[in-house]
Amino acid sequence: MNKKELLSIIISLFFLNVAPLKAQELQKEKQPLINVLKLIETKYSISFSYADETIKDKTSTLPNDDLSLEEALAFLKAKTNLDFELLDNRFVVIKKPEIKKTSYNIQNLEEVIITNYLTSGITKLNDGSITIKPEIFGILPGLIEPDVLQTIQSLPGVLSADETVSNINVRGGTHDQNLILWDGIKMYQSGHFFGLISAFNPYTTKRVSVYKNGTRAKYGDGISSIIDMQLPDDIDNEFKAGLGFNLINADGFAKIPISSKTELQLSTRRSITDLINTSTYNQYFKRIFQDSDFTKPKNNTNSISQNESFYFYDVTAKFLYDISEKDKLRFHFLNVKNNLNYDEQSTINDKDEALNSKLTQRNTAIDFTYTRNWNDDLSTTSQIYVSNYDLDATNFDILNNQRLIQENEVYDGSAKMDINYKPNTLIKINGGYQFTEVGISNLEDVNNPIFRSYIKEVIRSHSIYGETNFLSNNAKTRLNLGGRLNYIKKFDMFFAEPRLSFSQRFLNHFRFEVLGEFKSQTTSQIIDLQNDFLGIEKRRWVLSNNNNIPVLKSKQLSAGIHFNKNKLLVSAEGYIKKADGITTRSQGFQNQYQFINAIGSYKIKGIDVLLNKQFNNIISSWISYSYSTNNYTFNDLNNGESFPNNADIQHAITFAGTYTNNNIKLAIGLNWHSGKPTTEPSETDDAEDSVITYEKPNSKNLDDYLRADCSATYAFNISDTAKATIGASVWNVLNKRNIINTYYTLDDNDMVNKVENESLGITPNVSFRVNF
Numbered sequence: 001m002n003k004k005e006l007l008s009i010i011i012s013l014f015f016l017n018v019a020p021l022k023a024q025e026l027q028k029e030k031q032p033l034i035n036v037l038k039l040i041e042t043k044y045s046i047s048f049s050y051a052d053e054t055i056k057d058k059t060s061t062l063p064n065d066d067l068s069l070e071e072a073l074a075f076l077k078a079k080t081n082l083d084f085e086l087l088d089n090r091f092v093v094i095k096k097p098e099i100k101k102t103s104y105n106i107q108n109l110e111e112v113i114i115t116n117y118l119t120s121g122i123t124k125l126n127d128g129s130i131t132i133k134p135e136i137f138g139i140l141p142g143l144i145e146p147d148v149l150q151t152i153q154s155l156p157g158v159l160s161a162d163e164t165v166s167n168i169n170v171r172g173g174t175h176d177q178n179l180i181l182w183d184g185i186k187m188y189q190s191g192h193f194f195g196l197i198s199a200f201n202p203y204t205t206k207r208v209s210v211y212k213n214g215t216r217a218k219y220g221d222g223i224s225s226i227i228d229m230q231l232p233d234d235i236d237n238e239f240k241a242g243l244g245f246n247l248i249n250a251d252g253f254a255k256i257p258i259s260s261k262t263e264l265q266l267s268t269r270r271s272i273t274d275l276i277n278t279s280t281y282n283q284y285f286k287r288i289f290q291d292s293d294f295t296k297p298k299n300n301t302n303s304i305s306q307n308e309s310f311y312f313y314d315v316t317a318k319f320l321y322d323i324s325e326k327d328k329l330r331f332h333f334l335n336v337k338n339n340l341n342y343d344e345q346s347t348i349n350d351k352d353e354a355l356n357s358k359l360t361q362r363n364t365a366i367d368f369t370y371t372r373n374w375n376d377d378l379s380t381t382s383q384i385y386v387s388n389y390d391l392d393a394t395n396f397d398i399l400n401n402q403r404l405i406q407e408n409e410v411y412d413g414s415a416k417m418d419i420n421y422k423p424n425t426l427i428k429i430n431g432g433y434q435f436t437e438v439g440i441s442n443l444e445d446v447n448n449p450i451f452r453s454y455i456k457e458v459i460r461s462h463s464i465y466g467e468t469n470f471l472s473n474n475a476k477t478r479l480n481l482g483g484r485l486n487y488i489k490k491f492d493m494f495f496a497e498p499r500l501s502f503s504q505r506f507l508n509h510f511r512f513e514v515l516g517e518f519k520s521q522t523t524s525q526i527i528d529l530q531n532d533f534l535g536i537e538k539r540r541w542v543l544s545n546n547n548n549i550p551v552l553k554s555k556q557l558s559a560g561i562h563f564n565k566n567k568l569l570v571s572a573e574g575y576i577k578k579a580d581g582i583t584t585r586s587q588g589f590q591n592q593y594q595f596i597n598a599i600g601s602y603k604i605k606g607i608d609v610l611l612n613k614q615f616n617n618i619i620s621s622w623i624s625y626s627y628s629t630n631n632y633t634f635n636d637l638n639n640g641e642s643f644p645n646n647a648d649i650q651h652a653i654t655f656a657g658t659y660t661n662n663n664i665k666l667a668i669g670l671n672w673h674s675g676k677p678t679t680e681p682s683e684t685d686d687a688e689d690s691v692i693t694y695e696k697p698n699s700k701n702l703d704d705y706l707r708a709d710c711s712a713t714y715a716f717n718i719s720d721t722a723k724a725t726i727g728a729s730v731w732n733v734l735n736k737r738n739i740i741n742t743y744y745t746l747d748d749n750d751m752v753n754k755v756e757n758e759s760l761g762i763t764p765n766v767s768f769r770v771n772f
Contacts, residue, residue, distance in 0.1 A: 179222025
């Protein structure tokens with residue numbers, strides 16, 4: 001009998017016998033407490049609330065099936081030496097008995113109102129935020145690794161119209177309106193492969209917090225959303241490491257205890273695309289470089305060949321030093337980079353010429369953080385960081401004997417003092433001060449004709465913030481009320497930003513939620529020309545100048561109701577948001593407004609609906625629907641009348657299901673949304689005037705978008721200390737041709753040409769990973 005036949009028999013026996021064997025073995029053997037809690041939640045229709053640290057490393061056997069809920073909790077208390085407090089016969093709070101204060105929320109609990117939101121590892125909290133824990137992440141359609149920025153696109157109200165992680169639209173906003181933090185450091189580059197892959201290694205990320213509204217007062221910027229990635233911050237004197245690869249990149253990480261008080265966390269990832277050519281790489285390459293200067297010369301008969309070299313990598317390091325039981329010092333380092341080189345070889349006047357064009361994108365960050373726990377009720381955290389972003393392009397045009405150098409560079413330095421105080425068991429107070437200095441420079445250098453432009457802007461801002469959090473004893477009511485006051489010295493302007501998050505549980509299974517916020521930001525991305533930076537990464541960062549680039553300001557209010565019982569979640573949330581101070585250059589127009597610089601606003605109204613049903617912690621299925629209307633208003637454009645936003649995708653539906661049983665995970669899903677707005681040339685366009693005459697802006701829509709994805713992973717033990725995981729996924733299983741953007745140009749004969757940008761075609765990927 002060969003290995004293949006043996007494996008088939010083993011798998012068959014596994015499915016035939018796993019159910020009864022599992023029930024018998026789980027009853028007798030100890031297993032992680034979190035697994036036991038999930039089974040008890042299902043059996044008794046309850047929900048556990050706990051801090052991660054409380055159940056860390058705890059194990060237990062399963063209580064007998066004939067025990068009542070109270071008896072089962074008493075059994076767990078005896079096995080784990082933890083206290084289990086039952087509230088309203090539905091919620092159970094887990095806490096450590098050695099804590100003298102009796103109220104459960106002294107452990108800084110954030111009540112979990114929805115566990116396994118869509119899949120395991122995604123949780124909704126009662127402050128309105130969503131948390132993602134990559135270490136226990138389940139599976140989503142099309143993903144075989146817990147890519148952070150791909151994962152959040154599965155949340156209602158979040159999508160990317162062009163399928164990238166560098167253009168995520170949260171409730172109608174542009175990507176630059178998302179504040180992305182890596183352990184508290186602001187990031188200006190979010191993607192590898194110029195947006196198709198997240199730039200942040202998920203295997204060193206412990207927790208990701210996502211806020212769409214009701215943001216905590218400690219966060220500045222990000223008028224559309226907050227994506228806060230946090231690395232492990234506790235020294236547990238345990239060595240962990242992992243290695244893996246897929247058809248795009250290979251990576252590795254290590255968590256290395258140096259002493260009882262020090263630890264080093266390292267990770268690195270690098271593309272394999274310059275070493276091996278794969279079908280996945282070919283699809284990514286075709287998608288990201290279509291309609292760029294890199295591909296356009298191939299259509300010119302004078303250009304005979306190009307030799308491209310593309311790679312990306314990221315490196316991170318975190319050093320942890322516990323000076324004492326009350327004092328902690330942390331050091332961070334990160335470097336992410338994309339690099340493209342290509343040679344354009346042409347024959348001019350019977351003479352061969354070859355010149356090298358290149359594009360480099362990089363984000364480097366360094367940080368020091370010091371935390372002092374003064375007593376059980378008071379702690380302070382001091383942080384200093386510098387984040388440096390650089391986008392550098394050199395573009396040679398052999399036919400016109402021209403060289404263009406472009407550079408966009410950001411220096412962001414910040415110092416922050418954060419204070420947490422708990423005056424009693426019901427209230428927590430957070431406050432602090434933050435100083436930020438951001439300098440952004442833009443360079444244009446042309447050799448023929450000679451032209452050079454270098455512009456640098458600097459803004460220094462001071463911010464104070466405060467927030468009070470109230471959580472009632474019965475966990476039914478939670479209120480976060482706070483505010484942030486920003487002062488920009490350069491403009492002598494103050495910005496007051498109130499923040500609100502209110503949650504009330506009623507009738508045991510219902511929860512009502514109200515969120516609101518005012519926010520502002522001084523950084524944004526604009527597009528001057530569509531062929532800037534080789535036409536690949538067209539956007540450049542700029543600072544507000546209080547003139548033709550105002551400070552962005554937004555206000556948002558939302559209200560929602562959630563029903564959660566017997567693993568059935570029904571959720572509906574309506575919202576309204578308005579953003580002022582946007583510019584046409586920040587919106588990426590490719591119609592009659594492409595070269596116009598105007599200032600305006602957008603207003604979006606919408607509702608997100610989610611139906612999620614789980615079956616015995618094995619199957620999770622959901623359908624989500626989002627409806628919104630998103631309109632621009634520019635006083636100087638379209639006669640002052642509103643017109644559809646470039647990101648006005650009015651209808652979006654996602655239907656998906658996952659299956660998780662022991663070491664096997666399967667997922668399949670369907671994504672559909674209405675086409676984004678577009679502007680078509682007028683039927684009365686005059687072909688003699690060398691100008692395209694358009695219809696009303698964004699008066700038409702592209703065809704609807706449809707994509708089906710699937711993925712699967714299987715985990716198995718290699719040895720007592722090593723576990724491997726293999727995975728396979730297919731993006732766009734049906735190979736549906738989706739047009740994600742359309743615009744029009746004039747050819748040499750002044751004829752109008754239609755240019756269509758396509759989404760990814762069918763894209764397979766496989767992965768293999770070993771964790772130690």
